[in-house]
Amino acid sequence: MSxxxxxxxxxxxxxxxxxxxxxxxxxxxxxxxxxxIDGIFVGNGIGSVALASVNIAVPVWSIIISISxxxxxxxxxxxxxxxxxxxxxxxxxxxxxxxxxxxxxxxILGFIGYIAADPLARLFGANADTINYAVDYLRIIFxxxxxxxxxxxxxMFVRNDGGPQLAMTGLIVSALLNIILNYWMIFxxxxxxxxxxxxxxIATAAGLLxxxxxxxxxxxxxxxxxxxxxxxxxLMVGKLGFPNFLSEAGTGLFVIGYNIALSYYAGTxxxxxxxxxxxxxTFVFLAFIGIGTSIQPMISFYYGANKYERIKDTVKIAExxxxxxxxxxxxxxxxxxxxxxxxxxxETETKRQLAMKGITLFFTGYLFMGINFIYxxxxxxxxxxxxxxxxxxxxxxxxxxxxxxxxxxxxxTTGIWLALPAAEGLTAIFLVLFARQGVMKRxxxxxxx
Numbered sequence: 001m002s003x004x005x006x007x008x009x010x011x012x013x014x015x016x017x018x019x020x021x022x023x024x025x026x027x028x029x030x031x032x033x034x035x036x037i038d039g040i041f042v043g044n045g046i047g048s049v050a051l052a053s054v055n056i057a058v059p060v061w062s063i064i065i066s067i068s069x070x071x072x073x074x075x076x077x078x079x080x081x082x083x084x085x086x087x088x089x090x091x092x093x094x095x096x097x098x099x100x101x102x103x104x105x106x107x108i109l110g111f112i113g114y115i116a117a118d119p120l121a122r123l124f125g126a127n128a129d130t131i132n133y134a135v136d137y138l139r140i141i142f143x144x145x146x147x148x149x150x151x152x153x154x155x156m157f158v159r160n161d162g163g164p165q166l167a168m169t170g171l172i173v174s175a176l177l178n179i180i181l182n183y184w185m186i187f188x189x190x191x192x193x194x195x196x197x198x199x200x201x202i203a204t205a206a207g208l209l210x211x212x213x214x215x216x217x218x219x220x221x222x223x224x225x226x227x228x229x230x231x232x233x234x235l236m237v238g239k240l241g242f243p244n245f246l247s248e249a250g251t252g253l254f255v256i257g258y259n260i261a262l263s264y265y266a267g268t269x270x271x272x273x274x275x276x277x278x279x280x281x282t283f284v285f286l287a288f289i290g291i292g293t294s295i296q297p298m299i300s301f302y303y304g305a306n307k308y309e310r311i312k313d314t315v316k317i318a319e320x321x322x323x324x325x326x327x328x329x330x331x332x333x334x335x336x337x338x339x340x341x342x343x344x345x346x347e348t349e350t351k352r353q354l355a356m357k358g359i360t361l362f363f364t365g366y367l368f369m370g371i372n373f374i375y376x377x378x379x380x381x382x383x384x385x386x387x388x389x390x391x392x393x394x395x396x397x398x399x400x401x402x403x404x405x406x407x408x409x410x411x412x413t414t415g416i417w418l419a420l421p422a423a424e425g426l427t428a429i430f431l432v433l434f435a436r437q438g439v440m441k442r443x444x445x446x447x448x449x
Contacts, residue, residue: 007162008084008301013313020294021321023168024159028290039279042196043344045186048272048351050193051344053133055275056124056259058282059252060113060141064148066245066252067109071102072153073293074241076160077300077381078233083160083221084304095157096227098237102153103146110145117142124256129268133193140197147201151208158214160297161221166214174207236383243380243388247373250396251285254420257404261416265408266354270416273355276344277362277417284329288369291322292377299381312440315378322370333363358417365421368428375431378439387435391427399423 008016043051075098082091113120121134141148151174155167178199185195214220255278262270295318302310333340337356372395379388400423407415407422 008298009305013298013310014317016298017294017314017317017321020159020164020298021291023164024294025287025290027155027164027168027171028286028293039275040343041182041186042193043276046192048275049129050133052268052271052275053126053130054137054193054196055255055271055278056121056126056130056134057137057141058278059124059255060120060138061148062249062252062255064106064109064141064145065152066247066249067105068102068149068152069156069247070241070245071098071105071237072156072241073244073296073380074098074237074239075153076156077240077296077383078236079157080160080297080300081304081383084301088221089225091221092223092225093228094233094237095222096224097229097233098157099150099153099224100227101234101237102149106146106149110142113142113145114139124259137193137197140194140201144201144204147205147208151204151211154208154211156293157222158211159293160300161214163214163217163220164294166211170207170210173210174203177206178203239385240380240383242385243376243392246389246392247289247376247396250392250400253397254400257401258416258419261404261408261419262413265416266413269348269351269354270413272351273358276341276355277358279344280340280359281362284363284366285369287325287329288322288366288373291318291325291370292373294318295374296377296381299378303382311378311382315374315439318374319371322374323367326366326368326370329366330363333359333366354413357414361414361417362420364418365424368421368424371428371431372424375435375439391431394430395423395427399426 007019011019039051039054042054075094078094079091079098082088082094117135117138118131121131121138124134126134151170155170158164158170159167181199181202182196185191185199189195191198214222258274258278259271262274266273295314298314299311302308302314337359338352340359341352341355372391376388376391379385379391400419403419403422404416407419409415411418
């Protein structure tokens with residue numbers, strides 16, 4: 001019996017949930033800390049123009065991570081369902097196929113992105129002031145794209161195989177090393193944004209090495225086998241991971257959309273203010289992804305093992321946790337906006353005031369984000385993809401773009417800061433009113449998913 005089976009078949013839902021949640025939440029927030037740390041060191045060590053330049057390049061992280069999550073969570077979901085059903089051979093096939101796919105896709109993406117770094121930077125909003133910094137940062141990230149993707153995908157499988165603590169350890173090592181390397185490369189070696197990018201990818205590689213320890217555990221289910229390429233398996237991995245791909249891709253759209261809107265309504269001052277908020281948002285956003293990532297192995301396993309009441313209990317506990325987390329982040333934003341802005345080395349009072357106003361408005365969206373991620377993950381984890389994709393499209397694309405067009409026209413920069421809260425809030429209200437009751441009263445035995 002694998003480690004995942006031992007935990008999920010014998011423990012209470014509450015105990016299992018927190019065994020997955022705490023290390024996953026810490027790990028995800030440390031993953032985002034790698035990006036936030038770049039911002040702190042770049043802002044204080046190089047200046048606000050460099051900070052805005054790195055922020056322009058952030059969508060590339062979203063692209064790489066979105067593809068990694070597409071394969072990692074799609075494969076991880078199938079892995080957990082197969083493990084819950086007792087089909088270990090199929091689980092190992094899915095793992096092997098997923099990691100090979102990650103390698104092939106990222107090698108191609110990294111090569112193309114490295115060559116096209118300049119036009120991509122301009123597409124993401126770089127101007128004459130920021131283009132050189134942005135291109136330097138992009139080329140390093142694309143060069144190391146396979147390493148970043150392996151780290152992300154493998155962390156999903158380690159977590160699904162009952163090793164959330166090891167996944168957390170890898171991210172702790174990565175975050176601590178990133179702090180050390182950022183200081184050394186920016187302040188000592190004076191490598192500017194190239195140093196910040198190198199620090200992040202080298203630290204990510206260190207986290208990947210930590211995950212390899214999992215393969216030496218005697219009760220580990222993960223094992224590389226000779227892959228048997230089946231079209232249905234590849235399509236199912238992509239299908240199940242597609243909501244996460246859309247969610248991360250939506251993060252890239254979010255950054256581009258906010259950059260364009262703020263550039264139009266507030267110029268370089270607006271871009272600098274948003275760069276601060278976006279670094280903070282990356283941190284919080286991955287915390288909510290952490291809740292979804294925590295319940296996915298549980299729900300998928302319970303689904304494969306026909307433990308349907310446990311699925312409902314998992315969703316209920318996750319709802320309470322997501323709301324508590326949202327209230328906590330909102331309180332931090334309202335009470336500590338000034339301190340949060342200060343750590344990024346913002347030079348002028350105009351930029352500081354705009355960023356502080358943005359934080360107090362923008363953070364209201366976190367009250368709703370947990371509900372949206374929980375239900376997106378719930379449908380995904382039981383292999384019912386259409387609602388999961390619908391949630392992702394509405395909150396991250398349709399409603400967000402509409403809000404970024406309409407609200408600034410009506411309220412100026414205030415409307416820009418409220419665009420994300422409006423999109424998240426409308427989606428969450430719909431889910432609570434129309435989806436939640438169906439989930440809790442669902443007669444699983446009559447469904448054919």
